[in-house]
Amino acid sequence: MSKIANAFKNGKAFIPFFTAGDPNIEKTVEYALAMEEAGCDLIEIGIPFSDPMAEGVVIQDANVRALKQNTTTDDVFDAIKAIREKSDIPIVFLTYINPVFFYGYERFFKKCNDLGIDGIISPDLPYEEKGEIADIARKYDVDIISLIAPTSKERIQKIASEATGYIYVVSSLGVTGMRSEIKTDLNAIIKDIRDVTDLPLAVGFGINTPKQASEIGGIADGVIVGSAIVKIIEEHGENAAEPLKEYVSSMKKACNE
Amino acid sequence: MNNGRYGEYGGQYISETLMNELLYLEEQYHHYMNDPDFVEELNTLLKEYAGRPSLLYYAKRMTEDLGGAKIYLKREDLNHTGAHKINNVLGQVLLAKKMGKTRVIAETGAGQHGVATATAAALLDMECEVFMGEVDTKRQALNVYRMELLGAKVHSVKSGTKTLKDAVNDAFRDWIARVHDTNYVIGSTMGPHPFPMIVRDFQAVISAEARQQFLEIEGKLPTAVIACVGGGSNAMGAFYNFIEDDEVKLIGCEAGGKGVDTPYNAAALTNGKIGIFHGMKSIFNQGDYGQIAPVYSVSAGLDYPGVGPEHAYLRDTGRAEYVPINDEEAVEAFEYLSRMEGIIPAIESAHAVAHAMKIAPTMDKDDIIMICLSGRGDKDVRSIAEYRGVELNE
Ligand SMILES: Cc1ncc(COP(=O)(O)O)c(C=O)c1O
Numbered sequence: 120m121s122k123i124a125n126a127f128k129n130g131k132a133f134i135p136f137f138t139a140g141d142p143n144i145e146k147t148v149e150y151a152l153a154m155e156e157a158g159c160d161l162i163e164i165g166i167p168f169s170d171p172m173a174e175g176v177v178i179q180d181a182n183v184r185a186l187k188q189n190t191t192t193d194d195v196f197d198a199i200k201a202i203r204e205k206s207d208i209p210i211v212f213l214t215y216i217n218p219v220f221f222y223g224y225e226r227f228f229k230k231c232n233d234l235g236i237d238g239i240i241s242p243d244l245p246y247e248e249k250g251e252i253a254d255i256a257r258k259y260d261v262d263i264i265s266l267i268a269p270t271s272k273e274r275i276q277k278i279a280s281e282a283t284g285y286i287y288v289v290s291s292l293g294v295t296g297m298r299s300e301i302k303t304d305l306n307a308i309i310k311d312i313r314d315v316t317d318l319p320l321a322v323g324f325g326i327n328t329p330k331q332a333s334e335i336g337g338i339a340d341g342v343i344v345g346s347a348i349v350k351i352i353e354e355h356g357e358n359a360a361e362p363l364k365e366y367v368s369s370m371k372k373a374c375n376e
Numbered sequence: 377m378n379n380g381r382y383g384e385y386g387g388q389y390i391s392e393t394l395m396n397e398l399l400y401l402e403e404q405y406h407h408y409m410n411d412p413d414f415v416e417e418l419n420t421l422l423k424e425y426a427g428r429p430s431l432l433y434y435a436k437r438m439t440e441d442l443g444g445a446k447i448y449l450k451r452e453d454l455n456h457t458g459a460h461k462i463n464n465v466l467g468q469v470l471l472a473k474k475m476g477k478t479r480v481i482a483e484t485g486a487g488q489h490g491v492a493t494a495t496a497a498a499l500l501d502m503e504c505e506v507f508m509g510e511v512d513t514k515r516q517a518l519n520v521y522r523m524e525l526l527g528a529k530v531h532s533v534k535s536g537t538k539t540l541k542d543a544v545n546d547a548f549r550d551w552i553a554r555v556h557d558t559n560y561v562i563g564s565t566m567g568p569h570p571f572p573m574i575v576r577d578f579q580a581v582i583s584a585e586a587r588q589q590f591l592e593i594e595g596k597l598p599t600a601v602i603a604c605v606g607g608g609s610n611a612m613g614a615f616y617n618f619i620e621d622d623e624v625k626l627i628g629c630e631a632g633g634k635g636v637d638t639p640y641n642a643a644a645l646t647n648g649k650i651g652i653f654h655g656m657k658s659i660f661n662q663g664d665y666g667q668i669a670p671v672y673s674v675s676a677g678l679d680y681p682g683v684g685p686e687h688a689y690l691r692d693t694g695r696a697e698y699v700p701i702n703d704e705e706a707v708e709a710f711e712y713l714s715r716m717e718g719i720i721p722a723i724e725s726a727h728a729v730a731h732a733m734k735i736a737p738t739m740d741k742d743d744i745i746m747i748c749l750s751g752r753g754d755k756d757v758r759s760i761a762e763y764r765g766v767e768l769n770e
Pocket of ligand 1: 459460485486488489564565604605606607608609610611676677678722724725750751752
């Protein structure tokens with residue numbers, strides 16, 4: 120069993136996302152460790168991409184900042200290596216598929232295995248195209264995290280039955296970004312998924328306040344927050360460690376209230 | 377060639393949120409293409425609104441001047457709105473309407489596809505919003521106003537390189553939030569399946585007509601068909617019904633910009649590598665680590681860092697050949713056709729004209745070249761004047 124299961128053993132999981140290389144790659148290491156210290160259970164780290172199609176402006180801008188620093192896939196691997204010297208918190212990559220394809224699937228996943236990367240989320244690799252990486256990811260013990268959206272409906276059955284690690288339940292239509300209200304009927308989606316699998320379910324897209332976190336914590340196993348984390352980094356630049364810690368610990372607490 | 381694959385290219389590399397909508401679109405597309413009423417309605421629009429069939433025009437002065445193969449122009453520039461884009465748009469917007477959608481969105485580079493979409497939306501009473509890179513809104517300001525006149529809302533896209541690829545990104549971002557009432561009317565043979573197939577099928581009218589016209593006029597098929605390639609829709613349309621005719625050479629012309637050995641070009645099939653982007657596996661201009669590269673062309677309509685998957689396949693199988701044409705060659709062809717035939721071509725189409733100018737003199741008088749004249753050049757007059765350093769006063 121991968122380390123991912125551990126992330127869901129400590130009450131409801133809080134899962135922050137941020138883009139590697141924003142504001143620079145040294146800070147990526149520092150911020151990951153700071154958020155672990157503040158009590159997060161798993162970290163999703165974005166590999167920067169020129170055209171993050173599923174992202175709202177906040178995360179788009181983080182990608183731009185990271186690429187301005189010339190952050191490469193190898194730099195991201197170096198940062199993971201540095202994190203791994205101090206921590207074995209579960210880490211999942213969030214990456215568009217082209218940087219992985221370009222790097223070479225075999226080479227990429229072997230490296231993930233060497234560095235203890237536990238999973239990969241690819242927003243442009245739906246169920247139908249999972250074959251691109253399924254065998255290689257399995258060979259190197261990297262879970263492919265499946266996304267299930269409000270529009271997935273009857274697709275839930277096949278996606279959930281083949282899912283590994285945890286399931287990323289997309290809370291809202293649209294791109295990533297902070298939303299004041301989650302309108303989707305998550306209870307219904309979660310019930311449909313539960314009928315198929317016992318994997319942990321983490322909900323993301325739009326969540327940013329402790330109130331939302333505690334609502335989601337009431338119905339799912341984990342809460343994923345991206346844009347709000349990235350916004351803190353955008354505002355505080357190289358001095359974001361303390362505000363990140365404060366936010367993460369308040370959100371971890373809220374998930375379990 | 378089904379399941380959206382053309383050899384290893386194509387596919388559906390897109391957000392889960394859009395998957396059911398794409399499957400539904402494909403199902404509805406097949407449903408309506410098998411519905412005689414829909415086909416009849418579309419054909420009536422193509423004939424009575426867009427002005428089809430388009431002429432197959434024998435370019436006599438150009439032929440004599442170049443002194444080789446006989447040159448014909450397939451006059452897509454004469455369609456309503458001035459380009460081949462309307463063929464696809466009438467099909468897609470009518471389909472959206474039948475599917476019960478009330479709103480269409482589109483990306484646009486040169487503005488031609490945006491104008492065509494806004495036109496069809498006006499005609500069919502649909503809400504329309506167009507995404508256009510900020511850079512392109514400046515070089516094609518007239519088309520922005522044209523779209524607004526037609527009742528569309530134009531979004532100036534300020535992310536990334538602020539050109540066509542970024543407009544595509546934002547169109548997908550809009551669609552993913554409004555799948556319930558909106559169809560994305562994509563402008564070229566690109567994106568996730570079923571788009572490359574749908575756009576190709578709607579553009580295939582170009583070669584269906586041309587094949588017939590050649591048999592009637594010349595009693596034989598052309599030796600070569602030449603078309604410019606941005607995402608590849610006019611070229612796919614011009615090639616499609618000749619693919620089985622092995623004797624017909626198919627040649628696509630990419631934007632060579634300031635030269636394919638400089639960083640300033642958009643020649644994906646010459647300089648690109650295989651990758652996965654905008655929903656498809658195909659050939660893309662990309663930098664180290666698979667970041668999509670900024671591209672450049674004098675022509676906003678060819679300024680795209682990739683190519684539709686079926687073209688990548690036609691290249692690999694050797695069925696079609698792709699050549700880069702640089703800015704200077706295209707501008708010269710733009711001027712040449714204007715002077716020789718009294719036809720001002722779109723700067724995109726001028727890339728195809730330029731290649732014909734190169735190969736016609738090397739060919740036999742019995743040979744025939746068809747150039748797909750994908751659009752008219754009114755929209756480009758200002759930027760060509762600028763390119764030539766001519767000042768136009770307001
Ligand atoms: C007149 C004209 N020709 C060609 C193109 C290129 O597109 P495609 O390769 O899809 O035909 C455009 C795009 O804007 C255009 O306006």
